[in-house]
Amino acid sequence: MTTITRAPGRTAAATAPPASVRIMAALERYLTVYKRNWHGSIFSAFILPVLFMISIGIGVGGYIGTIDGWDYLSYIVPGVLASGAFQTAIGESTFPVMGDFKWTRGMHAMRATPLRIFDMIAGWQLYIQIRVFCGAVVFLIISALFGAIHSPWVVVTPLICALLALSTAAPVSAFSAGLDNDSYFSLLFRFVVIPSTLFAGVFFPVSQLQPFFRLLAYASPLWHGVVLCRAAMLGGPTPWPIWIHVTYLVAFSALGLWWADRAYSKRLKD
């Protein structure tokens, strides 16, 4: 029988925990913070979608016949589901990320532990995935009460939302990591987030847009998320083959993660 003895003076650095443990530690940190602040997101996450469905889906929808054979509420519900995930992902990747670098210095604290840069990013992304997944499930339950679910494929929509969230949260985290002033977030919201939400096929088909703006909608990850969710919930075909939509989102995610890794490393170098 052998006994393992550790040489005195050689501690954490030599025996860094495996990656999974490190990522879980980062995730735990974010969940602990959320446990203290959850009431800061509960109204907007659960009440707003319901109000939205009543006002636009039923109120405005009352004036609209059908789109592709579906009533207006059924048409927009998958879009609102995807745009909810999109907005949560971006919201969580702006002020909280910059704040952890600039105001609370949480990133610097994590850097002083055996965590690597990528562990911090992965832990944060996992946290966002959990938030988005739970939000999507609650939203689907509400939609079911409004009779807006028409296909068993609806079960894959939380996964689509999770992929959409990664593809947007990763690059936006990278963007936030490079900032020193929150004014740029106003620009991000006004020139990227709100236009995407309003024009990327959530409320009306992108075929109504002028060709130039249609191209912008195609470039937005949100549009790909919206059409995938819509196909899953209504059981129809996607505009392009499914693999193209999925590949686009996966590519966006991979590039975003790579950029985030660079941006975090640069910010924490000193």
Next chain:
Amino acid sequence: MVSALALSPARVGSVINRNVGALRSGPSYWWVLLSGFFEPLLYLFSIGVGVGALVGNLHVSGQTMSYAAFVAPAMLAVSAMSGALAEATFNFFFKFKYVKTYDAMLATPIRPMEIAMGELAWAMLRGSFYTACFLAVMVAMKLTTFWWALAAFPATMLVGLAFGAVGMAITTLIRGWQDFDLVFTGQFAMFLFSGTFSPVQNYPTGVEILIGLTPLYHAVQLIRGLSTGQLSWGLLGNTFYLILMTAAGLLFANRRLTKVLTA
């Protein structure tokens, strides 16, 4: 304690001036300032024009109008509201609780009421910049005429004052940034239901009465009446409601500022 009634316009002006200086010192401030104008415009094009193409014409109280013409005045009212609220809630809170701007101001001859009025005037000015641009777009898109747009402009300023004052009053009660979720939810709920996207007459009577009590409804009624040239006595009631909001908000904000900052 000195009376809150003896106010100096110069001191109120210096509170406004501080905001101008702070805005100019930030990076890319022109972009941030200008970008605020695009928000309601995007809504107008998306919901008014995009969804409007699906809706067709709308029949409201005996009149037929395009959906864009129905939505545009509401977006104008929303733009006046959210421009003023952005300053009076989030920015005001930041200065009130974290940066301690008002503690610093009170170390000068400036009084709490002058802070409240200066901040409110600034919130209204910033909102008015957006509404003036938006009115110009409405005239260009033939959604209103030049003269009715001119008549609607002072109404948007009143809307800015009313929401700025009440927003500021509410912000003095806020404990931490988490509470803003409630404020935004309330703001968004009003945005969805105040006769903005569909006429309130469509709702059940109970809901219609409830909406009649909320402020954005009065703002939308007033601005829609003026910008479409459909005058009625009801507009006076809407105006009175907004003036009352302004006065009540200012007095409450003054009381809280005095209590919290000079105790």
